[in-house]
Amino acid sequence: MSTPAAPTPAPVSKGLEGVVAGTTAISEVDGQRCELIYQGYNIDELVTKASYEEASYLLFFGKLPTRSQLAEWTRQLDGGRTVDPHVLEILKQLPIHAPSMALLRTMVSVMGCDDPQAEDDALDSIRVKAIQMVAQTVTLVAAIGRLRENKPIIPPKPGLSHAANFLYMLHGEEPAPALAKALDAYFVLLADHGFNASTFTARTVTGTKSDYYSAITAAIGSLKGPLHGAANCKAMEMLEEIGMPDQVEPYVQRTLADHKRFMGFGHRVYKGADPRAKHLKAIAKSLGTTKETKWFVISERLQEAVWQAKQLYINVDFYSASLLHYLGIPTELFTAMFACARMAGWSAHILEQWADNRLIRPLSQYTGPRDLKLVPLSDRT
Numbered sequence: 001m002s003t004p005a006a007p008t009p010a011p012v013s014k015g016l017e018g019v020v021a022g023t024t025a026i027s028e029v030d031g032q033r034c035e036l037i038y039q040g041y042n043i044d045e046l047v048t049k050a051s052y053e054e055a056s057y058l059l060f061f062g063k064l065p066t067r068s069q070l071a072e073w074t075r076q077l078d079g080g081r082t083v084d085p086h087v088l089e090i091l092k093q094l095p096i097h098a099p100s101m102a103l104l105r106t107m108v109s110v111m112g113c114d115d116p117q118a119e120d121d122a123l124d125s126i127r128v129k130a131i132q133m134v135a136q137t138v139t140l141v142a143a144i145g146r147l148r149e150n151k152p153i154i155p156p157k158p159g160l161s162h163a164a165n166f167l168y169m170l171h172g173e174e175p176a177p178a179l180a181k182a183l184d185a186y187f188v189l190l191a192d193h194g195f196n197a198s199t200f201t202a203r204t205v206t207g208t209k210s211d212y213y214s215a216i217t218a219a220i221g222s223l224k225g226p227l228h229g230a231a232n233c234k235a236m237e238m239l240e241e242i243g244m245p246d247q248v249e250p251y252v253q254r255t256l257a258d259h260k261r262f263m264g265f266g267h268r269v270y271k272g273a274d275p276r277a278k279h280l281k282a283i284a285k286s287l288g289t290t291k292e293t294k295w296f297v298i299s300e301r302l303q304e305a306v307w308q309a310k311q312l313y314i315n316v317d318f319y320s321a322s323l324l325h326y327l328g329i330p331t332e333l334f335t336a337m338f339a340c341a342r343m344a345g346w347s348a349h350i351l352e353q354w355a356d357n358r359l360i361r362p363l364s365q366y367t368g369p370r371d372l373k374l375v376p377l378s379d380r381t
Helices: 052-061 067-080 085-093 100-114 123-148 162-171 177-189 197-207 212-223 231-242 245-257 277-288 294-310 316-326 331-355
Strands: 027-030 035-038
Touching: 035 052, 052 067, 052 123, 052 162, 052 177, 052 331, 067 123, 085 100, 085 123, 100 123, 100 212, 100 331, 123 162, 123 212, 123 331, 162 177, 177 277, 177 316, 177 331, 197 212, 197 331, 212 331, 231 245, 231 294, 231 316, 231 331, 245 294, 277 294, 277 316, 294 316, 316 331
Parallel strands: none
Antiparallel strands: 027 035
16 A cells, blocks of 8 residues: 655744634734724723723723722722732742742742632632732732842832832832823733733633633743843843933944844834834833933934834833833833733733633644654664
């Protein structure tokens, strides 16, 4: 008998580019129109008009809350923001100058070990854990920031908004309303973004019917990468390397000559401008008028110079850098701030995946050898 012909290999889309891996009602990233939609609302309609509390409710439940629903949701977040003292004691025992995302990843895993309901896979139980994690992530990140500076941890203050509470716990004083509003808008803009790498990671782990904490831990590990969430740190490091506005052009020419990347430019999906970037730019500009203006000036000049040289659009990371810097947030916490915002989106996707689950199992195309014959160990050289 003749050997059957090998099947024609299916086309490979490296990095799953262009592959539709599932459906979601949570958010849409429209690369052609350069639009970001949360549950039917364009991000332009939400930012500065809806708080992070409202946006997170929208992602969880598919609709904006009524006044009474928002009050109850805010009460749940306010009541869930305190982290158990013995969990914080474990944080104090870790090497505190490790990367902040590594510390956050570890602490979420610790919280999973500490939660007696961690393995309860009822949808309502997962939702309770998710609400608590959204609430407590800001507390953990602020605690990491305080410990890195050898300062005592400050507990959350009841009655402050999600964004204002973070700034209070990090700096030790209630923020000016404009600062809290700026961080709130940042949280709204980064709350979700379709099937990005970290969200897809969370859904893949959930697809195996693993627990909520495992999915979040994996998502944090994915966000930690410099091609995903850590790009905001790299963008600030780039601004600091430039140092002064008159050094923008030499930096651009040097970077072009060395064939290196400009951090905070370009996007895998958007074919034009990232719809979040214009809002972050406006917020950074407003903060720069009351603080050290040079970071915004450097950013704006760099944006113009790179456009002239390569016609590259900025992405969400570019003006996030100067915005977070103006809020007094250390650069090493920038990616963890991304996690604070994205916790609502990750959680909503975990709940959506769990409600209609199918194991995520793509195929691969084998490129190795075939039909090898085993050589006895004594004859191998």
